[in-house]
Amino acid sequence: VRALLLRLGAAFYAVAEEVGGLAIFAGGVAQRLFPPRLDRFETLRNFYKVGVKSLPIVAVTAAFAGATAVIQSGLYVVRFRAYEVVGWAFGYAVFREIGPLLIGLMFSGRVGANNTAELGTMTVTEQVDALRALAIDPVSYLVLPRLLSMVVMMTLLNTVGDLCALGGGVLTGKYLVGVDHWVFWNSFLEYIRLGDFLNGMVKATCFGLAIGLVSCYFGLSVRGGATAVGRAVNASVVASAVGIFVLDYFITYLLK
Amino acid sequence: VNELVLHVRDQVTGIARTFALTLYYTFRGRLDRRAVLVQMFEIGNRSLFFILVTLAFLGAILNFQTSFQAKRLIGDVSLVGPAELPLLMRNLGPALCGLMVATRVGTGIAAEIGSMVVTEQVDALRMCNAQPVDYLVKPRFIASIVMIPVLSTLGILTAWMAGLLVSVTVFQVNPATYLNFNLVHLSDALEGFTKTLVFGMTIPVIAAHSGFEARGGSEGVGSATTQSVVNASLAVIILDFLIGGIAFVIRAG
Numbered sequence: 001v002r003a004l005l006l007r008l009g010a011a012f013y014a015v016a017e018e019v020g021g022l023a024i025f026a027g028g029v030a031q032r033l034f035p036p037r038l039d040r041f042e043t044l045r046n047f048y049k050v051g052v053k054s055l056p057i058v059a060v061t062a063a064f065a066g067a068t069a070v071i072q073s074g075l076y077v078v079r080f081r082a083y084e085v086v087g088w089a090f091g092y093a094v095f096r097e098i099g100p101l102l103i104g105l106m107f108s109g110r111v112g113a114n115n116t117a118e119l120g121t122m123t124v125t126e127q128v129d130a131l132r133a134l135a136i137d138p139v140s141y142l143v144l145p146r147l148l149s150m151v152v153m154m155t156l157l158n159t160v161g162d163l164c165a166l167g168g169g170v171l172t173g174k175y176l177v178g179v180d181h182w183v184f185w186n187s188f189l190e191y192i193r194l195g196d197f198l199n200g201m202v203k204a205t206c207f208g209l210a211i212g213l214v215s216c217y218f219g220l221s222v223r224g225g226a227t228a229v230g231r232a233v234n235a236s237v238v239a240s241a242v243g244i245f246v247l248d249y250f251i252t253y254l255l256k
Numbered sequence: 257v258n259e260l261v262l263h264v265r266d267q268v269t270g271i272a273r274t275f276a277l278t279l280y281y282t283f284r285g286r287l288d289r290r291a292v293l294v295q296m297f298e299i300g301n302r303s304l305f306f307i308l309v310t311l312a313f314l315g316a317i318l319n320f321q322t323s324f325q326a327k328r329l330i331g332d333v334s335l336v337g338p339a340e341l342p343l344l345m346r347n348l349g350p351a352l353c354g355l356m357v358a359t360r361v362g363t364g365i366a367a368e369i370g371s372m373v374v375t376e377q378v379d380a381l382r383m384c385n386a387q388p389v390d391y392l393v394k395p396r397f398i399a400s401i402v403m404i405p406v407l408s409t410l411g412i413l414t415a416w417m418a419g420l421l422v423s424v425t426v427f428q429v430n431p432a433t434y435l436n437f438n439l440v441h442l443s444d445a446l447e448g449f450t451k452t453l454v455f456g457m458t459i460p461v462i463a464a465h466s467g468f469e470a471r472g473g474s475e476g477v478g479s480a481t482t483q484s485v486v487n488a489s490l491a492v493i494i495l496d497f498l499i500g501g502i503a504f505v506i507r508a509g
Binding site: 011056057060061064065067068071072074075078092093096097102105106108109110113114116117118120121124125172176177225226227228229230231233234237238241242245246248249252253 | 260305306309310313314316317318320321325343346347351355356358359360363364366367368370371374375473474475476477478479480481482485486489490493494496497500501504505507508
């Protein structure tokens, strides 16, 4: 029992240390926002890297997520012959919940992990210390552009992803479930409000912020060599996933 | 676009080759029981907490969303619990659990094997006439086939119980109404189980493939790990769609 308690305590301390470090890091980032000083070239480079490069993965993920949502609701739709609700079920599930959630998880895997790996390599090879030696603040030079581009791009990618999911859903509905695309479309337009879409967008923006903070923090706090970078990437994706689920819960609760 | 197609083709053929090699060594050669047990601990016990936390939040979110809709449209939330369970078993449980395992375990495998490749430990294995796939991938493959269905079952139960908590505290549903298995069909369980088995086979192979591809120093390990998350998550989502589609055709037709 004592060993178990000790291990529980150690695990609790480890979690508390990460959360505390993250909070201090977030405070540091917030401090650098006033006055905002952004390196324009670095920001644009990150916009390209974060947004354009992850577009294909987000599009594919969203299309399959939309298709899966239609298949899963299709079982009930076929059983009860309720063809006119399929657009509603799809739109509600995907725009509000599954879309932002899956896009967020993919984004964390593609962009967040990449970011941690990059920053971690820079830390391990002492490039971050070199920046400090040149009197360049690593947080405002490295972190702010990344954070900004992740927040903006996650929001935009979510919009594109919703469109792709709609495409995937309509096609699956037509060819697999047997719902005419006009029936789908009418039910979609009838039941889905702008609020559903905006709800998903708020979530996506928050996820972008969380992924950015977590991935930068884990990247900059790497110590050691190549093994440590791999482990940091692992820890960063895990923490991002937990953050996404927890945020999702609270946003869902607040925005009913 | 051309580059993208080539990249996808390279990845798919590479993963298929690793998969074939893993299968070959799984049925041939000796099995190191100790290594399998170590990996089962690593994959199962170590990620249990993470998976339970995320799936519990998923269950709570799912319950909120469906209950709001049910209240608005039908005015009655008593069916939410029983109707949620088949959905969790069939689709959301296995898929989200697969994604979480892909991020937690997949990145771990890729980082471990990647750093072994970079520090030339894998080459050292080859010199000792030990096949890296046989020695490194096989125990992880077997362990994850066993552990992912277990993790997913526990995750689904946790998610459903989190939903019960939300239903009882927020929507004042009687627990006896919620704990109702009437809407669950055997095929729901079968579909979910098939998915978890397939994810259990694919995730370690994809992660190991990304790990073996690591080149260079810490940068190589980092990009191998990133690649493994992307590939494994994408594989989970695509396989979820394919298996779900096949199951739908079987059941509806």
